[in-house]
Amino acid sequence: MAGRMRMRARMSGDVAEVKVLMQHPMETGQRKDSEGKPIPAHYIKEVMATLGDRTVMAAQWGAAISQNPYLSFRIKDAKKGDTVKVSWTDNKGETASTEAKIG
Amino acid sequence: MDAYRRSLLKAVGAATALAAAGMVPLRALAAMSRPEKAFEATDPQGAMTALGDSAAESDQIELETPDIAENGAVVPISVTSKLPKTTRISVLVEKNPNPMSAMFMIPEGTEPFIQTRVKVAETGNIYALVEADGKLYKASSQTKVTLGGCGG
Amino acid sequence: MAMSGRMMGGLLGGALLAVGLAQAQDDTFDEYRSMFGDDNPAIFIVDEGSELWTQARGPENVSLEQCDLGQGPGVVENVYGQLPRYFEDTDSVMDLEGRLIHCMVELQGFKREEIIEGIYSGAGDNGTEMEALVAYVADASQGSKVAVPQSHPEEKAAYKAGEALFYHRAGPYDFSCATCHRQSDKRIRLQSLPNLTEAEGARATYTTWPAYRISQGVVRTMGWRMRNCARQQRLPELQPGSEAVVDLLMYMGVNAEGGSMDAPGLKR
Amino acid sequence: MMKRLMISLFALSLMSGCGQGGNGEQSAASTNPQAQAGNASGNTEQGAQADAASDTNAASAVMAPDPDAILRTSMQARNGVGLDRLDQDSLQIACSNAEDRAGDQAGKLREAAMAAIEFPEDGNYLGDWKKGEAIAQNGRGMQYSDDPDDPNGGNCYACHELAAGEVAYGTMGPSLRNYGQRGQSEAMLKYTWGKIWNPHAYMVCSHMPRFGEAGILTPDQIRHVMALLLDPASPVNKAE
Incomplete structure (x- = not known):
């Protein structure tokens, strides 16, 4: 199942700490389901994070990132109320994104 | 019941994904080229050389991994670089079929710190590769992976 | 003799005076678990459960919002820590x-066999509706006190039956629940085993199930957990909501009195 | 829904099981079997006094639960694992209590267990420790999730420390590191074989499975486990 995301962004000192959970199976293509059928590879390849229009983090992932990925990063020169947006694209071209105001 | 369940959840997932149509198009960001050769490498050395010339060991990289993981499917790791002008942090897992797991671009104004969770196939080293001021540095940490549960 | 008196074997044999080397070593995986913080992917499954609760479904095309979980129809908050309990409408x-x-059959018109057939996800599958609903209800009880009732005679009888089941040895391996769950600071392989006969172990267990299983990416319910224990006892398949599950849960729940709910948990 | 299954009055002698307690299993490395056996019988007298004190008055128990009946309404057969698995033998009935004691039946059960041990006819007790290690690592066998054609495992690591270097071991049973230091006398071979075949021959109501008696492991498999324990070349008997 893919699509849902949860993000928390909070000031900690003068740095904004961002924690993101993404619902995604992150299938490597080497696993089988309970009926023994192989499950095709299905994983997030690119992740982007912006603060307003400034890119604050970009990532390239392989299938070795764990299922329902967790990501945390820290942004300088950010303040309460700014909007952080995180989005991803997977190997099937599906995308999802979420945004939150820094608390 | 299960098949019904799957179609229901897919519908919910697709709806959420479509709602994200308005996001920034990723392709446009030139700095984001994907080191395909590194991701396709099947040994740590191959992956590292695909990322750049030989990486020097550095104690300025704090790589935190658990000494023993109850399950290799989800191993929390965090990487903090104290090297000035850090621009990229990569994570490699020695014994995985494809050791190269992730690469994080750290733009100006973002802390050289990353936390995530990776799959670790078997007991072995986890490497953090940091690109700082154009040079490549590395640190490693051993994580033991056990078969959790009662063996049943 | 290097060591005399009742030693490990005594512990194994469960003699009351267990002298032995109760190495209360801390859990091998404390460090590993602490690195997860409170970022538990179960929240996605809780969201799915909350959507399922309000969705009209089944042949009757109604939602579960009239389902009475013990605190009145549709009440979901703080119900998990007060179950199992006696219900008038089913006299059990x-x-x-x-x-x-019961609600999916009586209100929504689903067939019982159909619900039970696909009730728990297999390895590699997506989560199921029961797992999402249980995650949602458990999440809505976060922080509430465990207070499993012992007022109705049937509730007292269920506790007694649960205790008898707990020590009941059967199957080719002669295992009972007590084989693994009556001693403290013991483990099977590296899997630490809560002592369910007393408050500390019972609370640590009762309040953290259902739990997101990181190795499978799904939420596992207590019904699934007990079915799996029975499977490893080499016994036949334990049915969800069956009397043995109810009685054993009553025994664990009453022993867990006073614990505060902290589910869905995060487990191996 | 399910009416609570009750029987009016249940033979309480089973419930008040008490008696020959679990005798301490001295640390594996340093005991010889004779002392072990001596200890076991010595305990019976202590057990007897304890019986009298804990006997509950039969009249006071009104409705005692019937776990066997409850389980039969709560379980379904799957993959050849049927409700017959719930049939208890006299040992299981006697040991199904909080005290893990078999009361006045302890002596009879222990003698029966000892007498039924099938020692290897050809007197060959030791197989291949490498196969023993594989058996000790294998936790499968006889579950409805297992393939009935696969050999059963012993899952020894579930409860015991064995080979040096294997970190994932349990602590339910005593560590068996350096078990081989006990040597391979006739008495030691018989004791170790008997303990694996049916632990109740030495300690009634032990929670270790009856690997031989219950047909979990074949004599050949037990020979391999014996080698894992006693063969000097086995990693159980190696420092690192």
């Missing part, structure tokens, strides 16, 4: 899963 003691099955 029921646990959460049994009650949810």
